[in-house]
Amino acid sequence: MRISILGIEDDRFHRPLQLIANLFFEESQVVMANDATADVEIMFSVLISEKVAVTAELKDGTNQVFASSFQKELPSVGSEKERLKVVKNAVSHVYLRVLQEFTGITQKWGILTGVRPTKLLHKKIREGIPLDTAHRQLQDDYLISDEKIQLMQQIVDRQLAVVPDLYSLRQEVSIYIGIPFCPTKCAYCTFPAYAINGKQGSVDSFLGGLHYEMRKIGAWLKEKGVKITAVYYGGGTPTSITAEEMDMLYEEMYASFPDVATIREITVEAGRPDTITPEKLDVLKKWNIDRISINPQSYTQETLKAIGRHHTVTETIDKFHMARSAGMNNINMDLIIGLPGEGVTEFTHSLAETEKLLPESLTVHTLSFKRASEMTKNKERYKVAERSEVEKMMELAQEWTASHGYVPYYLYRQKNILGNLENVGYSLPNQESIYNIMIMEEQQTIIGIGCGASSKFIDPVSGKITHFANPKDPKSYNESFEAYTDEKIKILNELFSANNSPA
Ligand code: SF4
Numbered sequence: 001m002r003i004s005i006l007g008i009e010d011d012r013f014h015r016p017l018q019l020i021a022n023l024f025f026e027e028s029q030v031v032m033a034n035d036a037t038a039d040v041e042i043m044f045s046v047l048i049s050e051k052v053a054v055t056a057e058l059k060d061g062t063n064q065v066f067a068s069s070f071q072k073e074l075p076s077v078g079s080e081k082e083r084l085k086v087v088k089n090a091v092s093h094v095y096l097r098v099l100q101e102f103t104g105i106t107q108k109w110g111i112l113t114g115v116r117p118t119k120l121l122h123k124k125i126r127e128g129i130p131l132d133t134a135h136r137q138l139q140d141d142y143l144i145s146d147e148k149i150q151l152m153q154q155i156v157d158r159q160l161a162v163v164p165d166l167y168s169l170r171q172e173v174s175i176y177i178g179i180p181f182c183p184t185k186c187a188y189c190t191f192p193a194y195a196i197n198g199k200q201g202s203v204d205s206f207l208g209g210l211h212y213e214m215r216k217i218g219a220w221l222k223e224k225g226v227k228i229t230a231v232y233y234g235g236g237t238p239t240s241i242t243a244e245e246m247d248m249l250y251e252e253m254y255a256s257f258p259d260v261a262t263i264r265e266i267t268v269e270a271g272r273p274d275t276i277t278p279e280k281l282d283v284l285k286k287w288n289i290d291r292i293s294i295n296p297q298s299y300t301q302e303t304l305k306a307i308g309r310h311h312t313v314t315e316t317i318d319k320f321h322m323a324r325s326a327g328m329n330n331i332n333m334d335l336i337i338g339l340p341g342e343g344v345t346e347f348t349h350s351l352a353e354t355e356k357l358l359p360e361s362l363t364v365h366t367l368s369f370k371r372a373s374e375m376t377k378n379k380e381r382y383k384v385a386e387r388s389e390v391e392k393m394m395e396l397a398q399e400w401t402a403s404h405g406y407v408p409y410y411l412y413r414q415k416n417i418l419g420n421l422e423n424v425g426y427s428l429p430n431q432e433s434i435y436n437i438m439i440m441e442e443q444q445t446i447i448g449i450g451c452g453a454s455s456k457f458i459d460p461v462s463g464k465i466t467h468f469a470n471p472k473d474p475k476s477y478n479e480s481f482e483a484y485t486d487e488k489i490k491i492l493n494e495l496f497s498a499n500n501s502p503a
Pocket of ligand 1: 184188190191235
């Protein structure tokens with residue numbers, strides 16, 4: 001879909017208009033000019049006085065017209081940037097409305113295109129805005145539907161029940177540890193994940209670097225008296241390495257990190273069932289790992305084959321029981337809505353199988369076509385469900401979780417996600433992952449160590465976020481982990497210096 005925008009020449013509007021167009025069309029291109037090849041043309045009129053008044057008229061190829069208008073007060077005092085924000089918001093309102101009318105699609109998240117909607121509600125609560133006013137503002141400013149506002153509120157309530165001190169955890173940090181190996185690479189995957197077979201040399205060097213980072217970061221935390229809230233081992237699949245390697249890694253964690261016994265939660269992703277063995281479960285138990293994730297994604301064998309997950313459905317079920325018998329009592333399972341070839345029938349089957357296991361938490365993802373994945377590069381080979389069927393599956397997940405005692409406790413959205421829906425983490429009460437709440441709500445620094453690990457440094461006073469990424473591939477990591485560790489410690493020193501602590 002090619003959209004020609006007339007009446008707005010300022011290039012700063014291009015990105016928000018393109019992002020909103022992406023909500024409606026799989027392939028879209030917004031052109032800020034008259035364009036004879038465009039499928040639709042949208043003529044804007046933007047009048048600015050003490051208010052901004054915007055009208056838009058969309059004309060399609062048949063000369064059918066869809067129109068909308070909106071006006072909003074401009075802040076009388078305030079920077080140019082703030083005024084521009086209000087103008088962009090007003091333009092987005094009418095743009096969304098004409099596209100909704102034109103396509104017949106209602107966007108339940110309104111003009112919101114960001115990854116973390118619940119953060120907006122947390123911000124308003126922190127500012128002391130009463131809930132009904134906060135909800136009304138979300139509706140007015142972003143056109144978010146009642147249904148999604150209720151979902152946000154439910155999630156925020158749950159998060160504050162699980163982490164009552166969420167707003168005062170900036171003086172602590174959480175740690176993400178990235179282990180970039182998997183048995184094979186899945187077709188939809190864009191994580192740093194390298195098939196492990198035949199790579200022992202690379203694994204050895206990588207683990208050498210990882211132990212080094214753990215020691216250095218751990219020493220810094222001890223020296224500064226900074227506590228760890230939660231630790232998360234992700235990747236890749238952290239259980240791809242051997243039981244002995246896992247044992248040494250956790251031993252390092254206990255030796256290097258401060259006061260491991262008081263860390264609120266330690267999670268290890270054991271996503272691929274084909275990596276789980278009794279020996280590895282013993283190691284997890286030995287080091288008091290609280291939570292693991294075993295990810296079926298689907299309980300339909302043909303789907304697993306089609307997406308390159310070389311394990312069987314039976315293996316997922318068997319490994320779940322094995323983990324239970326080994327004493328793992330907080331197990332998360334991931335399902336993905338909209339995998340190739342899957343519709344309501346297959347998803348209903350996945351929920352029925354989940355019912356036999358009842359993991360403590362269930363994360364329901366919606367398939368997203370990320371640019372770098374094999375699936376996106378060969379899109380024509382993978383047939384995925386229509387938007388309405390994806391929505392139906394999402395509803396089924398909501399109904400199923402509610403009727404089985406699960407509550408939603410975090411959500412995030414992605415670009416190019418099927419049906420413009422969201423990924424939702426559901427959990428039985430009090431089994432929620434604290435780390436997932438930390439990473440989604442950005443209330444404290446997350447130090448990323450290991451391959452492909454992103455650090456997110458949050459200034460304890462201003463809340464300003466600085467991103468920092470470790471190299472994604474093991475070779476670059478092995479060559480440079482010392483420099484990357486130094487860089488992170490430098491940033492940490494600035495953030496946690498004596499004259500940067502909350503009053
Ligand atoms: S198991 Fe996860 S990290 Fe590994 S290749 Fe598959 S999707 Fe990627």
